[in-house]
Amino acid sequence: MCGIAGYIGYREAYPIVINGLKRLEYRGYDSSGVMLYDGKEIQLSKTKGKVSDLEVITNKEEERKKGRIGIGHTRWATHGVPNDINSHPHVSQSGDLVIVHNGIIENYDSLKKELISRGYVFQSDTDTEVLINLIEEVKKTEKCKLGKAVQLALTSVIGAYAIAVFDKTKPNELVVARLGSPIAIGIGKENKEFFVASDASPFIEYTKEAIYIEDEEMAIIKLGKKIQVRKIQNDALVNHNVLELQMSLEQIEKGGYDHFMIKEIHEQPKAIIDTYRGRMLPDQGMIKMSGIDDHLSKFLHADRIIIIACGTSWHAGLVGEYLLEEFVRIPVEVEYASEFRYRNPVITSKDIVIAISQSGETADTLAAIKLAKSKGAFVFGVCNVVGSSIARETHAGAYTHAGPEIGVASTKAFTTQITVLSLIALKLAKEKGTFSESRFQNYLRTLELIPNQIEQLLNIDATVKEIAAVYKDAKNCLYLGRGFNFPVALEGALKLKEISYIHAEGYPAAEMKHGPIALIDENMPIFVIATSKGHYEKVVSNIQEIKSRSGKIIAIVTEGDTQVKEIADHVIEIPETEEAFTPLLTTIPFQLLSYHIAVMLDKNVDQPRNLAKSVTVE
Ligand code: AGP
Numbered sequence: 001m002c003g004i005a006g007y008i009g010y011r012e013a014y015p016i017v018i019n020g021l022k023r024l025e026y027r028g029y030d031s032s033g034v035m036l037y038d039g040k041e042i043q044l045s046k047t048k049g050k051v052s053d054l055e056v057i058t059n060k061e062e063e064r065k066k067g068r069i070g071i072g073h074t075r076w077a078t079h080g081v082p083n084d085i086n087s088h089p090h091v092s093q094s095g096d097l098v099i100v101h102n103g104i105i106e107n108y109d110s111l112k113k114e115l116i117s118r119g120y121v122f123q124s125d126t127d128t129e130v131l132i133n134l135i136e137e138v139k140k141t142e143k144c145k146l147g148k149a150v151q152l153a154l155t156s157v158i159g160a161y162a163i164a165v166f167d168k169t170k171p172n173e174l175v176v177a178r179l180g181s182p183i184a185i186g187i188g189k190e191n192k193e194f195f196v197a198s199d200a201s202p203f204i205e206y207t208k209e210a211i212y213i214e215d216e217e218m219a220i221i222k223l224g225k226k227i228q229v230r231k232i233q234n235d236a237l238v239n240h241n242v243l244e245l246q247m248s249l250e251q252i253e254k255g256g257y258d259h260f261m262i263k264e265i266h267e268q269p270k271a272i273i274d275t276y277r278g279r280m281l282p283d284q285g286m287i288k289m290s291g292i293d294d295h296l297s298k299f300l301h302a303d304r305i306i307i308i309a310c311g312t313s314w315h316a317g318l319v320g321e322y323l324l325e326e327f328v329r330i331p332v333e334v335e336y337a338s339e340f341r342y343r344n345p346v347i348t349s350k351d352i353v354i355a356i357s358q359s360g361e362t363a364d365t366l367a368a369i370k371l372a373k374s375k376g377a378f379v380f381g382v383c384n385v386v387g388s389s390i391a392r393e394t395h396a397g398a399y400t401h402a403g404p405e406i407g408v409a410s411t412k413a414f415t416t417q418i419t420v421l422s423l424i425a426l427k428l429a430k431e432k433g434t435f436s437e438s439r440f441q442n443y444l445r446t447l448e449l450i451p452n453q454i455e456q457l458l459n460i461d462a463t464v465k466e467i468a469a470v471y472k473d474a475k476n477c478l479y480l481g482r483g484f485n486f487p488v489a490l491e492g493a494l495k496l497k498e499i500s501y502i503h504a505e506g507y508p509a510a511e512m513k514h515g516p517i518a519l520i521d522e523n524m525p526i527f528v529i530a531t532s533k534g535h536y537e538k539v540v541s542n543i544q545e546i547k548s549r550s551g552k553i554i555a556i557v558t559e560g561d562t563q564v565k566e567i568a569d570h571v572i573e574i575p576e577t578e579e580a581f582t583p584l585l586t587t588i589p590f591q592l593l594s595y596h597i598a599v600m601l602d603k604n605v606d607q608p609r610n611l612a613k614s615v616t617v618e
Contacts, residue, residue: 009193020202028076360388
């Protein structure tokens with residue numbers, strides 16, 4: 001969690017750092033701060049609240065914005081409540097060293113006691129202030145430069161970090177390091193300027209050249225020099241290729257929409273095309289996925305597939321379970337990464353683990369991958385962020401190519417993850433012979449229609465808005481679905497909870513009678529997915545049960561449905577497709593519904609309270 005943005009070069013650093021922090025607010029936004037150095041003095045501005053609150057402070061004094069070196073931070077609190085003092089950057093006792101940090105120093109307490117015994121006094125409750133003073137202490141006792149001090153200090157740190165450190169006595173350099181949290185370094189022409197950030201979005205308009213340092217590496221960034229990357233443990237030099245960034249500025253801006261979430265909802269047709277482009281080749285009757293092709297025999301001879309993920313990605317994983325079992329006839333288990341990593345799971349080298357993550361940085365998923373690898377499993381990643389930790393940690397994988405997802409509530413990440421899982425299931429079904437050629441072809445052609453169908457479905461926005469207006473004041477909601485659409489019910493409920501703070505539960509429709517039915521009365525809106533091929537008659541019976549208890553029914557049905565229309569209070573139609581692909585459609589009305597309800601309730605849609613886009617802590 002937390003976002004880091006920094007600059008060193010010939011331009012004014014303030015606008016670069018502040019705009020960078022705004023782009024990184026999806027990582028955390030309970031407090032923020034910036035340090036500028038104008039060649040004489042360190043200017044520190046920090047506050048509880050968002051980057052816009054920080055700007056109120058900096059706008060009062062032009063001095064606070066001056067300098068060609070700057071580091072900034074947007075925080076998601078771990079140690080110490082969000083307040084002005086705990087906000088980053090943190091300054092060392094001498095006032096010379098300044099740090100921004102993303103992560104957790106687990107042994108901060110013992111380090112702090114040691115530093116207190118050596119005369120250090122702490123202002124904040126943070127682990128970060130401990131780290132900067134530890135670096136200062138090492139620098140003093142070892143009489144070394146900042147880079148060496150950071151390296152030595154980090155060898156005694158347990159935890160996770162991405163840090164950027166500035167030393168007033170050597171103002172032409174920045175030192176960054178990472179373990180478990182990402183750091184990208186943008187490189188300006190002839191090394192005349194450098195950018196550091198938690199991802200490349202803060203510097204995309206300035207340079208397309210970047211390097212991503214790996215875990216347990218640090219980089220010494222000096223103006224006019226090539227970046228020096230070293231291993232933290234043994235100080236060995238590491239060679240990193242400079243990457244050409246593909247991201248464009250347009251991709252990370254709102255493009256005329258009020259919020260990123262609604263922009264990303266509307267981007268889904270294109271995102272899904274990007275996901276299957278070059279992979280799904282109906283004319284050649286095949287699916288090409290190098291991550292699978294290169295390890296095909298492993299997939300064909302696997303005893304079982306275990307899917308690990310968190311949150312929305314876990315819901316996509318559940319859809320994956322239905323797809324893979326139905327298409328490939330292979331046993332699949334879906335696990336919360338956070339549970340899996342701590343329960344000593346039984347895994348063998350004949351298991352394939354599929355790890356799903358939009359950000360590719362989720363700490364629990366990353367730890368679960370490492371555990372699965374240590375037990376001999378082959379791990380395949382499904383990630384959106386190229387070059388992310390999970391993408392690098394897995395043996396092979398497939399990117400979703402959804403483009404940057406900025407809204408904290410996942411939308412296009414979910415549908416593109418399902419698209420990748422559909423491609424994998426279809427490919428394996430063909431290779432394994434569980435699908436006939438004609439069935440395979442038919443499914444391919446059907447999947448190809450989905451982006452257009454979503455485009456068509458997005459036209460229901462006005463209808464969904466009307467429904468949102470009716471139910472926006474509900475205190476509790478129930479989401480029901482069966483089979484392929486049970487995970488969509490879970491996802492629909494999660495979307496509503498996340499951004500409108502209305503309590504919602506997702507349930508398999510038939511489970512309703514085992515408990516949740518007790519909640520139903522005339523105040524309870526119940527969103528039911530009743531697609532024509534998805535145990536339709538059974539779901540209709542469930543709808544009848546709700547009706548006879550006076551619950552309000554909002555049903556998602558297949559075009560042309562007549563039966564449910566007669567019973568439900570509101571009906572939303574989705575275009576006809578194979579049942580296995582309906583989650584790609586049924587989820588759209590739920591995304592729109594939660595969006596409109598949150599807007600009507602005046603909630604912060606893109607940055608809901610207490611959440612962060614990538615959860616890089618346990
Ligand atoms: C989705 O709306 C959530 N914000 C959250 O559940 C998210 O899906 C989860 O934290 C996993 O993130 P990842 O896909 O980046 O690993």
